[in-house]
Amino acid sequence: xxxxxxxxxxxxxxxxxxxxxxxxxxxxxxxxxxxxxxxxxxxxxxxxxxxxxxxxxxxxxxxxxxxxxxxxxxxxxxxxxxxxxxxxxxxxxxxxxxxxxxxxxxxxxxxxxxxxxxxxxxxxxxxxxxxxxxxxxxxxxxxxxxxxxxxxxxxxxxxxxxxxxxxxxxxxxxxxxxxxxxxxxxxxxxxxxxxxxxxxxxxxxxxxxxxxxxxxxxxxxxxxxxxxxxxxxxxxxxxxxxxxxxxxxxxxxxxxxxxxxxxxxxxxxxxxxxxxxxxxxxxxxxxxxxxxxxxxxxxxxxxxxxxxxxxxxxxxxxxxxxxxxxxxxxxxxxxxxxxxxxxxxxxxxxxxxxxxxxxxxxxxxxxxxxxxxxxxxxxxxxxxxxxxxxxxxxxxxxxxxxxxxxxxxxxxxxxxxxxxxxxxxxxxxxxxxxxxxxxxxxxxxxxxxxxxxxxxxxxxxxxxxxxxxxxxxxxxxxxxxxxxxxxxxxxxxxxxxxxxxxxxxxxxxxxxxxxxxxxxxxxxxxxxxxxxxxxxxxxxxxxxxxxxxxxxxxxxxxxxxxxxxxxxxxxxxxxxxxxxxxxxxxxxxxxxxxxxxxxxxxxxxxxxxxxxxxxxxxxxxxxxxxxxxxxxxxxxxxxxxxxxxxxxxxxxxxxx
DNA sequence: AGACTCACG
DNA sequence: ACGTACGTGAGTCTC
Numbered sequence: 001x002x003x004x005x006x007x008x009x010x011x012x013x014x015x016x017x018x019x020x021x022x023x024x025x026x027x028x029x030x031x032x033x034x035x036x037x038x039x040x041x042x043x044x045x046x047x048x049x050x051x052x053x054x055x056x057x058x059x060x061x062x063x064x065x066x067x068x069x070x071x072x073x074x075x076x077x078x079x080x081x082x083x084x085x086x087x088x089x090x091x092x093x094x095x096x097x098x099x100x101x102x103x104x105x106x107x108x109x110x111x112x113x114x115x116x117x118x119x120x121x122x123x124x125x126x127x128x129x130x131x132x133x134x135x136x137x138x139x140x141x142x143x144x145x146x147x148x149x150x151x152x153x154x155x156x157x158x159x160x161x162x163x164x165x166x167x168x169x170x171x172x173x174x175x176x177x178x179x180x181x182x183x184x185x186x187x188x189x190x191x192x193x194x195x196x197x198x199x200x201x202x203x204x205x206x207x208x209x210x211x212x213x214x215x216x217x218x219x220x221x222x223x224x225x226x227x228x229x230x231x232x233x234x235x236x237x238x239x240x241x242x243x244x245x246x247x248x249x250x251x252x253x254x255x256x257x258x259x260x261x262x263x264x265x266x267x268x269x270x271x272x273x274x275x276x277x278x279x280x281x282x283x284x285x286x287x288x289x290x291x292x293x294x295x296x297x298x299x300x301x302x303x304x305x306x307x308x309x310x311x312x313x314x315x316x317x318x319x320x321x322x323x324x325x326x327x328x329x330x331x332x333x334x335x336x337x338x339x340x341x342x343x344x345x346x347x348x349x350x351x352x353x354x355x356x357x358x359x360x361x362x363x364x365x366x367x368x369x370x371x372x373x374x375x376x377x378x379x380x381x382x383x384x385x386x387x388x389x390x391x392x393x394x395x396x397x398x399x400x401x402x403x404x405x406x407x408x409x410x411x412x413x414x415x416x417x418x419x420x421x422x423x424x425x426x427x428x429x430x431x432x433x434x435x436x437x438x439x440x441x442x443x444x445x446x447x448x449x450x451x452x453x454x455x456x457x458x459x460x461x462x463x464x465x466x467x468x469x470x471x472x473x474x475x476x477x478x479x480x481x482x483x484x485x486x487x488x489x490x491x492x493x494x495x496x497x498x499x500x501x502x503x504x505x506x507x508x509x510x511x512x513x514x515x516x517x518x519x520x521x522x523x524x525x526x527x528x529x530x531x532x533x534x535x536x537x538x539x540x541x542x543x544x545x546x547x548x549x550x551x552x553x554x555x556x557x558x559x560x561x562x563x564x565x566x567x568x569x570x571x572x573x574x575x576x577x578x579x580x581x582x583x584x585x586x587x588x589x590x591x592x593x594x595x596x597x598x599x600x601x602x603x604x605x606x607x608x609x610x611x612x613x614x615x616x617x618x619x620x621x622x623x624x625x626x627x628x629x630x631x632x633x634x635x636x637x638x639x640x641x642x643x644x645x646x647x648x649x650x651x652x653x654x655x656x
Numbered sequence: 657a658g659a660c661t662c663a664c665g
Numbered sequence: 666a667c668g669t670a671c672g673t674g675a676g677t678c679t680c
Binding site for chain 1: 669
Binding site: 155304306327328329332360363366401405406410455561572605607 | 660663664
């Protein structure tokens with residue numbers, strides 16, 4: 001999916017399928033001639049001569065599969081003029097490897113592509129695998145984007161000069177749209193229907209590798225990609241300049257692509273024996289629970305089926321459904337609802353435990369070991385740069401941004417994320433970053449003072465609101481204050497607060513009123529942000545990352561309210577994303593000089609995770625802390641907590 | 657493929 | 666009267 005998800009999103013557009021011949025002709029005329037050429041021995045010389053004088057070109061790689069870390073390079077298409085493209089198959093690449101590699105490693109030659117991270121990873125694999133002696137093997141026997149010996153430098157990457165990624169450009173121009181695939185963009189921007197990959201390799205279980213398809217067909221397919229990427233480049237570069245987001249694109253998102261490729265290539269070491277052992281343990285307990293529940297229910301049923309569970313609980317066992325939430329299809333059996341029924345019957349506790357164990361078993365214990373790469377024994381996630389509406393990253397195959405931590409049982413899974421022998425895991429978390437951003441954006445004197453004075457933000461919030469000293473703040477009051485602090489980040493109402501904290505609606509209303517009296521700057525900022533969204537149709541982050549909110553002026557209250565919550569949340573969540581992305585770029589550039597063998601291995605929104613030699617903890621911790629704290633100056637002070645340990649689940653805070 | 661549920665920040 | 670906090674990805678059931 002990695003590649004085809006992003007590049008070949010299928011355009012199942014009705015309009016498209018019913019396109020008349022006449023319409024197709026008009027579009028084709030506009031598209032013009034498509035001169036796509038397969039390079040062979042005869043035209044090779046001319047092609048290479050032409051290629052080597054280009055200061056800027058568009059390219060696309062074809063490979064044997066979807067996963068860049070287990071696929072092999074099959075060919076590369078090139079385009080530097082609209083409508084004209086060339087496909088260089090693997091055998092000719094290999095014969096001319098030195099020349100091709102030099103071009104891709106040359107930072108001064110600008111490369112344009114669609115989803116360049118993928119191409120970069122495939123090319124890096126190719127460069128390190130086929131050149132004995134030229135690039136040293138990784139110290140720990142794993143392929144690395146950044147080789148570390150003898151003198152680590154960025155030039156060692158196989159690919160440099162990544163200049164313009166049209167997928168990222170599309171995302172920056174409108175992050176609210178989830179489809180940034182080449183097929184979709186070619187259709188949306190030019191009305192052109194590209195050849196679907198399925199036309200070549202088929203689909204479903206009969207799907208074959210591109211390696212089995214005749215060269216001419218692959219050539220045309222690949223050239224079409226390079227050609228239309230080049231056309232999109234021309235369009236998007238103008239739009240980026242007009243929007244004022246060219247800086248965000250060139251100075252943040254484009255450099256980040258290389259960082260993400262490095263992180264993905266590094267991968268994470270997993271103790272799969274530990275996971276498998278836990279899986280067996282969980283399975284035993286799940287089976288016991290199942291038997292007990294069946295006995296209480298008086299029949300056997302599928303505990304994992306909400307539909308069957310509903311019938312058992314509310315119809316057969318007659319458990320009261322008063323106050324129980326609903327879904328589209330009826331009563332809900334979500335954990336929050338089960339929690340409300342806790343006292344009613346002992347079956348509820350068992351169901352809650354079943355849910356937790358089966359979730360953890362299927363999503364993590366059983367799934368993660370299957371994704372360990374055979375070549376290096378590590379897990380290589382994909383960090384997606386063009387998915388979220390706010391500018392955050394997302395992680396998939398597997399998602400390593402939602403590894404359990406909140407419960408004791410779940411925490412055992414995190415302990416299976418380990419370091420190589422002689423290495424340690426280090427994590428660095430921004431402390432309360434979103435609230436610090438709110439305080440800074442709103443220039444709220446009270447909230448800034450709390451951060452400047454240090455101490456616990458939620459306790460201090462409670463103390464301020466109630467006009468009592470911090471020492472008198474009870475756990476209960478602190479909890480409510482914490483919920484409100486979070487609520488502000490999301491645009492909460494009184495009802496939400498009362499349902500979350502258990503206090504009455506009136507109490508919640510009063511609390512919120514007091515909160516905004518104390519933090520009048522925050523209140524003002526929230527209101528102004530919504531007004532701005534209405535006026536401009538979009539909101540933006542500290543670095544100018546936009547999110548368009550067309551529904552902000554909707555006449556339907558619900559729709560409008562939802563857009564208003566997005567309007568206040570985006571500058572907060574998105575600015576935090578801007579900040580950590582900047583830090584990642586700085587750290588990736590500087591870390592090799594501080595500690596050549598240290599590696600960044602994960603990002604989890606406000607946290608970075610590293611694997612580093614156990615002898616270099618102190619200097620690396622200081623470097624990471626200093627970089628993360630200083631990369632963006634806010635009105636509020638920025639704090640980072642750095643911890644280290646044998647695994648991701650058991651780390652101890654480092655004093656700096 | 658959609659609904660539901662639940663893991664994370 | 667109604668729905669009710671932002672942003673994700675994935676496994677399972679059901680149709």
